[in-house]
Amino acid sequence: MTIKAVVFDIGGVLEKVVPVDAWLARMAGRLGLERLAFDGRIRQLDPRGLMGTGAMTEADYRQRYIDVFGVSESDADAFMAAMWDWYCGELDYELCAYVASLRPAYQTAVLSNSADGARREEQGRYGFEQLVDTIIYSHEVGLAKPDPRIYQLTCDRLDVRPEEMVFVDDTDYVVESARAFGIPTVHHRRTPDTIAAINTLLTAGD
Structure with a gap:
């Protein structure tokens, strides 16, 4: 089957991100x-993972930080700025x-x-909207990896079948879920290896 599109995760793939544990230790x-006390409070900010599907806004998260940690507005602003710096890497x-x-020979997309x-932070820093044909953010579509519906949505946006796109991600269970959906995958660890693996998949159908 000929590959028609290549899709990339952002954090840990297009962006080099410090491990979350190291960032949390720095913020504590x-x-x-103490780290244990800090982690307990952080978990209270979004215990059900609502941010990932858009059910909690950035403003809501910031207010939760104020309420849970008992900090000032300026402290909350500093936390949010530090969070976005870490998030965008x-x-x-x-x-x-x-x-x-890869363009125009292949369609390209982000699935994050x-x-x-x-979108505001990453576009402002890196201009991903100019880099790829389409961007699918989980919080904008109400679905998140590894939900198979977000893979179907990606295929629909690109007008391809699962076997006609390559997906690159750095998270084990995400890679496994995409592969189970029928998408050829590349598990990103090192950039040169990832590029070589994508090229192998692109030429396999020629």
Whole structure:
């Protein structure tokens, strides 16, 4: 089957992101809290994972931080700024240059588990809307990986069958779920290896 589209995750793939555990440790230190106490409060901000499907807004999350941690408005602003800096990480320039090179021979897309504010932050920093043909953010569509419905939505947006697209992600269970849906997958670990694996899949159907 000929591949017609290549789809990429953002965090941990197009963006190099510090592991969440390291970031949480840094934030706990800023507040002078023991890590166990800090983690307990952080879990109270969005215990049901509502941000990922758009059921909790960025403003709601910020207010929850104020309520749970008992901090000021300015402290909440500083936390949110630090959170977005961590969330967006640093651009993988090598991989993004490769993504850009795929068009027009292939459609390209982003499929990302996200939160309200992600499009603003990532577009402002990295211009992903100009890099790919379409962006599917989980918080905008009300579905998140590994829900198979978000893979079907991606296929529908690109007008391809599952076997006609390649999906690149860095999370084990997401890669497994996409593969179970019938999508050829690449488990991202190192950029050169990912590019080589994509190229192998692209040429396999020639």
